[in-house]
Amino acid sequence: MSGVHRAVALAIALAVACCVLAPGCQQRSAANTALPDWSGAWLGNPMESFADFGFSPTAPDKHTQINPDDDSPVGRLPLTRAYKLELIRKRQTDQSMPGGMPSGTSMAKCIPPGMPAIMHHGSAIEFLFTPGRVTILIEDGEVRRIFTDGRAHPAPELIDDTVVGHSIGHWEGDTLVVDTIGMLPQAELFLDSGLNVTANTHIEERMHRRDTDTMQIDTVVTDPAIFTQPYRYTRLRPRSSQETFESQCMLNNRDTADGIDLSAPELSGTEPATPGAIQ
């Protein structure tokens, strides 16, 4: 054995010895190698969610009618009377917008939708596994930190509420089971619905890779102020052939309360535009 080979062998032996002497090292290595491969970008599709609450994004006259005086759901949503009335109020407010569509929503102001709405969004998501934690990166910039180290949620009065909430999780085979509470009141139930969570909204998710290119997420949202019974839904997310993108909403947001900001940017070229042409 040459001197170089002896040095390499010694370095490997030292590394192995360090790992044997440090139990955490072994556990982390074993845990990470046992985790499934969820690499890649997993696309969302908001249309299923719009359909769930009877919302027609391009045809407001086709919104599902809401009857607050019976137990009928709105679309698939088992909404309480209070939230039906809230949804009616939101839609009436939105009539001020041409077409009766939601305007001035959190999304239009670039406020992150939060949980559970962001998981209805078209943004792709990406999973990162590190010891004791799964991290979900969402293309709009939101980050979900899911603690899988066995900890419990903090007491409610100790949680610093966030738009994505506080998440803990554990693995059942290749299924990640996630429990989320502690969202800020600005967090939305659905994209563009204008409906927000409460301090008691509780979200349970079961995530598993159904096949090579499909992530399945089964979700149950419970909140007695919002739903008369748990709202359950399943979403399938196809794996994208492309990487995730960065989409920072504030960079060129031209939404205004009642329309669009058409102020011209700095222009290229020598051909002058007529001053004042832009209204």
Next chain:
Amino acid sequence: MMSDNNALAARLAVGVAVAVGAISTVVWPQAVAHHSFAMFDSEKCRVVQGTVRKVQWSYPHAWLWLSVPDAERKQQLFGFEGGAPLELTRSQGWTKGTVKAGDKITVAYNPLRNTGNGGAFIVVTLADGKQLIRQGTRNACDGMPPLPR
């Protein structure tokens, strides 16, 4: 050159099959956008030809800025909002260099409901005839052919 879809249809009537509104492709819905696009009238489609003055490959949505000659041959500036770059890339393979300042293009768009030179671009036709279509839910610009060159 400015035109609305009726005028365009008349101009194309000879020898050109006009299939306005005949196609409804749902691949990557507009609803992925961060607002509802309610400020644009998806029941109307207008078409302009002009020179690109600026491409804002930006979030939440990409914008195209076009100089368009009016009836008195004065240049008018139009602004067109599209999807997020990630949406345009995933649905149509656009990149930030697909449309560049100085390009002569034709834009079929849903006009603003309020006054203003602009709208939501749906079909962009490049000088070489290649079409970039912002796919979504049914739209008055679906299937819109380019203006004759």
